[in-house]
Every structure is written in structure tokens, then in C-alpha cells.
Amino acid sequence: MGNLKGKDLICTQDWAKEDLDKLFKLAFEMKQDRFGEKYLDLLYRKQFFMFFFNPSLRTRQSFEAAATELGAHAQFLEPGAMRLKTAKSAGETIEDAAQVMDRYAFGLGIRMLEAKISAYGEADEIIREYAKYTKMPVISMAHDKFHPCQGIADLMGWMEWLAPEGKQNTGTLAEEFNPEALAGKKLLLTWSQGALCRSWCSAQEAALIASRYGMDVTIAHPEGYELDPEVIASTKANCEENGREFVETNDAEEGYKGAHVVYSRNWMSPEAYQNGELLKAAEIEKAMKYSGWTCTSDRMDMTDNAIFTHPMPIDRGSEVVDAVASGPNSCIFDVAENRLHGQKAIMAATMAGFLD
């Protein structure tokens, strides 16, 4: 039976669909009953270690709140200020550090993004090495490849808005796990220009989990902004398995047609790393040359009354115009809120075994 206690969450694709289903259900229940007695002491007085190799606003706030609300304590740890061996520094081995932490804590979150590594994929390797040496669950709090907590929050928000009784139609959120609300709906995941040289992690996680839950997926980007071919292949396979359509296009407008969810976000190119260095300035310069890739009201008018989604922070004006980001079809704040509830469910499942 129970297989989720101790299970790592590094990418939603690593989890069986029925386990994700259970997780979503719990997250929705926790949202309806935020301080309910049922959950308040699931991790009573336990530690959750948060390794922030890169800084973050939302991720820290939501994880630290999630821990508190389950009775745990989240430690905000910045390994840059510690003597840990990473891709870029000498020190203690991951094997040693991980085995010690197992003695103190019951879960380990790790955030490691582009600026801390020398090539795409390194953070994923490091996280999986921590996972190998700890017995406690390792949860990605965003890394170069994936952002499972964001993917879960995204889908919760889309279900809340797209369900027949949901916000898009009635102005109130649908309150339950409702995968049918997504099945057969079309996600447009589109690159957009921006001065932030962003990670692939949120976009790739969204493509994977949306295709897993039966959405048609269109990925649009200028030539030269391809995502990880392996992730694209998995997304395609997910679509095929569900009998849905997968499209990749270099056309900035085409994908809007008939879309139900528009996800517009900047990401870096596969050439971002050269000789072990992230060339951020060059990437930004290159990205800002594309003026025709902003999500505008006109483009939203081409969709099937689509909702606008974004993992935030938004680069307003570049990624999306204010009229869309702050418009009536923008689900961004509900998605952001779902980070909290999704992460509580993840912690309850993997650290407390609540779903086993």
C-alpha cells in the first residue's frame, strides 16, 4: 500500500498518476479547511530544511507558511553561506551532509537555479544526489529542469477556473479536484521576451503535467528557444497516451487560436551556457530583440475565452500587458495561493505519510 512516505518530488512526471490524483484531492481539501484540526499537527515539532541556493520570495514564503500550518518548523538555509560542496565550491560531500541532515530533519527542499550551476541539468543531478543519500523526502523548490510545486499549483488554479462551476463562469472558485475540467482543453505555453533570462523549470513542468492531465499542448517560441528535447518528448508521449494533440510552433500568434489557458513567459535559450558560464546579459539582449512575443489583449481575443496564467513574478509589459495580467481572466493570484495548499499536501504526503 502506502508508498508516498519518504517519496521524493523532483518532477511530477516521476509520480504515478493515481498518486498525483490523491495529492490534488488532499490539496483541495486543505484549501477548504486551511487551519483544520485534521492537518494542524501532522508534522508536529518536526524540521523541514529549505536549501535556497538561489533566493526566492514566493517559494520561501509559501513553504515556510506550509510548514507552520502543519505544526512543523522550516529552516531557511542558504548553502552559499555554509560549507557545502556544490557544483561551484569545495567542502563537505553531499553524501556526508545528507546523512547528517537525516538525523535532524524529516524533509528537505532544495532550490537551485541557473546562476548557481555551469550547465543545464547540473542542478537536477545534484538534487537527485541529495535524494540518493537521504532517507527523508527531497522536494524540488525549483531547479534548472523542473518545478513540481508550481506545476501542481498551476493545475489547481486552472481546474478552479475552468470547471463548469468555476471562476471563469461564475466568479467563484470551483472547490474540488476536477480533472475533467482540463481534459481536452488547450494550453498555449508561449515564450515571451523579457529582461529576466528565465529558467525552463516552470514551463517544462507545466507542459508535462498539463499533458498528463489530458490537455492539448501547444508550445510556441522563436527559433532558437527550444526547451529540453527530452521534456518535449515526454510531453508528446503524454499527449499521445491521452489521445491529445501536441504542437510546437515558431509562430507567435497561431497558438492562441482556440486556447483555453494561455501561459506566457520568458525563458532562456539553449545557448545560455557557454564554457560553463551563464551569459545572462547576452541572453537578455537577445531576448529583448523580439518585440512580437508579448501576450496582448488582441491575442487573448483570438482564444476560446482563455484564462491567463503565470507562475510570477511577472515582467509586465514584456511578457504580458497589464490589461491581460490584471484582467478578469487572470488566475495568477489563485495559482500563487495554491502553492501553499499544494505544498502542504506534498509535505503531508511525503513527510507524514498522510496518504499512505
Add this chain to the structure above:
Amino acid sequence: MGNLKGKDLICTQDWAKEDLDKLFKLAFEMKQDRFGEKYLDLLYRKQFFMFFFNPSLRTRQSFEAAATELGAHAQFLEPGAMRLKTAKSAGETIEDAAQVMDRYAFGLGIRMLEAKISAYGEADEIIREYAKYTKMPVISMAHDKFHPCQGIADLMGWMEWLAPEGKQNTGTLAEEFNPEALAGKKLLLTWSQGALCRSWCSAQEAALIASRYGMDVTIAHPEGYELDPEVIASTKANCEENGREFVETNDAEEGYKGAHVVYSRNWMSPEAYQNGELLKAAEIEKAMKYSGWTCTSDRMDMTDNAIFTHPMPIDRGSEVVDAVASGPNSCIFDVAENRLHGQKAIMAATMAGFLD
């Protein structure tokens, strides 16, 4: 009825006097019963976000303790390490960040002082912008204009020492809210030299709240060290309303005569900012030229057995001599302690609605 739940506290002057009265009463009760059951779970498992744009010792320690003692968890957030738009950096808009935080937390403290802004008043504007976009209460943890938590702690300490049964006379603290202890007493708020180029916030808050509670107020400083004219006007108006005297003087000794409370502290000049830069070194050099503005024992002898008060940290030797700061009439540690109790009352009132 209840109007304090969700209310911001950016300056005590923004609050009705009867609400401040209630707040003081609660703070004294909480001091008498620090871990009393009545208060222990007022904010059970809730988040309080602390935005420290500038570092702090006492403010962080006392807020984080206050949160714990009410059952909450305070997150120590340093926006310098986050992707937040401030006066000096690009990034997410306050509007976006504030609305997300509302989904996670139940109160937001903000500390933003001179070094982080380019002109006096900017921090006040930014804090009020956060307050505009969040539903939760925003509490100033000191900003360029005001320091309401310090003002409340100051007055609690002065009441404890000046009440007939208080420390100045009996060596034990008066334990109750006793505004009569202050009415008609004279506060000398005097500039002093010092190498710290200090904010106006504590001094201005003290002038406002002391005048509100019926004290005579004398502000002494060298020419060129005027405080904010609007704050002076409000202080004057408060004094007039209470039939009390307001005096501003450039004489370093005059104000000591007949004083009951002496508050000696360095502050910067109105010329501290030039072309968007805080000229700290120049300010310190200028301030250190004044050798006759230290609070000495001789000067304390000119008072009506005044107590010595200071928001700390003290620049000993410059702002005040050791004999006074560590003397029998120094209430500095009791004032510092009151930061804790005052802030617990503020959080209970604004975050939990305990006084509504």
C-alpha cells in the same frame, strides 16, 4: 464597533486616541501576563512577514518573539535578497507582491530606512503602497518618517517610571496604563552629536505621541537640524489641542530646565540627501563638529529629576554620557522591553482583532 482588525499602523498619529488607549491597556496587561493562556493562541500557526530592507537587532528580536508568544511564526525576509521592486531596484511590482502575500500571511511588518531610499519620504510612500494593496495590516517596523512601535514602547516606559507609584519614586514599575502620569509633564527631545547619521523616525514619533498624551514638548537642536515641518506642525497642533506648550529652540541647555523626560539622540540634517544620494560621511563629519550637545549629568541636574530615555542603540559618549545612560534615572531597558509587549498588543489588535 470593531475597527482595528486589518488596520495598518504606520504612524500613531493615524490612529484615534481611544484606539491607542485600548492598545496601551492591552500592552500593559500582556506585560503582566506574558505567557498567559488568554493570548497564547491568538495567532495560532499564522504567518507574520517581516520585510527588513534594513538590518536591525532589537526590532527583529522583539517582533519574532512577539509572534512566537502569540502562537504565530514570523518570517525574517530580506527583500534585498528577493526580486521585489523597491525605490532602487527593478522587479515585481508592489501591487503583485502584496496581493500574493495576502494569500499566505496575516500581517506584514516593513522596515525601510534612509540607506535604502533616495529622498526623505520615499519609504513612507512605499509602505503606504504596500498597505494599499494588501488586505492584511501593515505595521511599520521603522521607516524614514515614523516608528510607531518605538513611540508606544517609549510612552509605556515613561508611564511606568513617572506614575506616582512608579520606578522613579519607588524603584518598582507602575503596572498599568496611566496617561495622567504624563499629562503636563515636560519632554525635552534634544539632538545630540554622534557618528551614526540617524533617522528622524524615532524622534518624530516620540514628539507626536508625547504631544498627543498631553505633554509639554521642547525640541532642541542646532540650526540646520530641523525635523520634518509637517511633523512639527502636527506636534504643535497636538499640544494646542491639549493646552500644552510647544517650544523649538537652538539652545543646547535651555530645554533641560524643568524637564521630566530627557530624550537625547542624534539625527541627520535635512541636507542629508543630495541628488538622490544619502551623504552619510558628510553628515557624520558635520554632526561631530558640535561638541556641546551631549546629555551630561550637569544638564540632568537642571531638570525636574528627569528620567533619561533613548530608543537604543546608544552612541555612548556622544549622545549621552555613561553616568546618565547607566544611571538610576535611565529607563532605557524598560523601554526596550516594552517593544515586545507593545508589538504583541499591536499584532493581537490588528491581526487577530482582539480589541474589536
Add this chain to the structure above:
Amino acid sequence: MGNLKGKDLICTQDWAKEDLDKLFKLAFEMKQDRFGEKYLDLLYRKQFFMFFFNPSLRTRQSFEAAATELGAHAQFLEPGAMRLKTAKSAGETIEDAAQVMDRYAFGLGIRMLEAKISAYGEADEIIREYAKYTKMPVISMAHDKFHPCQGIADLMGWMEWLAPEGKQNTGTLAEEFNPEALAGKKLLLTWSQGALCRSWCSAQEAALIASRYGMDVTIAHPEGYELDPEVIASTKANCEENGREFVETNDAEEGYKGAHVVYSRNWMSPEAYQNGELLKAAEIEKAMKYSGWTCTSDRMDMTDNAIFTHPMPIDRGSEVVDAVASGPNSCIFDVAENRLHGQKAIMAATMAGFLD
């Protein structure tokens, strides 16, 4: 009677042996019953302030966990980011800061190592100055001279492994305070090369507490790597009092003969500070010239089936080879775990008076 509430722990040598005995007993009980009701609320809603003048992984993680597990909240404070007067910076006096903190917190941990001071012994002086001005207990979280929490964790681990029913023989940990397991056993504390220019604190604490508990102590190091003569004198005196042998040698192999515990670790030379500066690069260069001071399997074969111990992080390859550090006689992870339980016992005893 009760004398431990409020007692500082700056070095185990400062404590009476019977108090250390009581502390060990409690630590073992807490290890057997980690989340037992008896201990869960000993420090309910109280603050423990952690002053990290130097960063740390294990120390922070274990103290913050210890506080949580007793119901307290540990504040992670980095005085480098605060306005505190230290050996290297101006600001508030320790006298002032300490007296304010007494109003908020119930215990103060301080970590201050070589990089933050200008001569050996300064950190010890500063910590004792904090202890002088606070009423609450001050606990060293490692400083230039001593590391009492490590010493306690070390001895717990050695007792667990060396007791007749312990891990060395049976593969399971002995679960009780068992000082007889150590009496008459031989500790080899040996210098080893390494690129980390390490503090004397852990080694000195180990020498003191091991000799206190009746072990024979051999300290081996190259000429020029003598530890603090006063600590050596105290260790010798401890050995004499127990009728045990104390040996200091410059031979890298001699001490292994007949050892029951091998503690191999790099430390800096007495010449590390020159003119108020820590010459780290020069120290590392000097240390790395010694190639014959690594703990190897061959050397372990010379012992009396000794266990290998280390306070971590380990500089693998220099201080010890992998085959020993990860071998069946390595107690490093159990020692690391004991930091948590030992510190819980220390906090319960000094902050809550649980042993009084």
C-alpha cells in the same frame, strides 16, 4: 540544590562532573524518547537567540531543531548584519545589547570563530562578556577555544559504540549513559593535514572532556602545531586526577598503538595570527606540506579495534581516507546526531531548569 538554571556552558571544564553526568543522562533519555511529552513543552513559546558570527551547517540545523522540539523558537541572528560591537566593529556595547536581549529571550547561543577575531582567545573573552551581562544562560556554539556541545556529542557517541552492548560489538547503539565504557580506554587525538585551517575548539574540548571521563589521552601533531598550553595543562591534570596517562608526541604513528578512539583532524598552528590577522592561505600551504598525517586503514590496524570519530565536516583524503571515514568503525553520523540530543539536554537544563 538546583544550580543549572541560568548556568552558562562555555566549556565543559567549567561544569562540575556530577552536573555533566546528569546532563548526559538526560541527553540519552531524550534520544530514546525524542518527541516525548515530558520534554515537548519545556521551553514553550520561548526564544533562543543564536548569534552566528560565523556560518555553520550542522550547528544551526541542530540547535534550531533542538529549540523546536522543546517548544521554543530559535532566532538565527547574524551579528555581522546587525549593529553590534564586536572585536572588529564599532557599535552598541555588549553590556547594552546583552541587557536588552535578557528582556526578550531565555537563552543565548554564540558562535565566533577564528575569521572574526584578531588573536586566539578573543572570542572566549567576548562570549564571557556576554555571559557577564545577561542573566540568561550563554551557550557556546563553538568559539576559538572550546566547543562544549561537540564534546558532549563526542562522548555520547563513544559510549554508545564502546559499551559492551554497543555498536562496535553488536551493531546496535548502547542506549544509556555509561561512563565505564570510556574509563581506561585510550583516545588518540591526532593532527592531520588539510586545506581548511581549522579551529582548535573541537580538539581542545575533546581532550578536556575525555580526560575528565577517565580516558588515557595521546595528542599527536607535528612540531609547531601545539594546542593551547593551558588546555594541555588542564587535560594533564584531569588525567592525573583519574590516574590515567597523558602523552604528547610528534610521531604520526606511535599514538595509534592500542588506541580505542581515533580522532583525526586538522588544526591551525599557533602562528596563524600575525599582527592581528589570520593568515589562512599561509596556514593551509604550511599544513599541506605534511603528507604523512592522514588517518589510514593501515594505521587503524595498529589500534585496539578503535572507532573513528570526527566532528565533521570531514576533509576526506586529507584528514582521513574514505575507507576509514565510511568504514564499519566510523561513528561520525551517530556523533553528529548526538549534537541534537545533547543540545536539547543543555537547553532543558540551563534554560528551563529541568535538572534542578
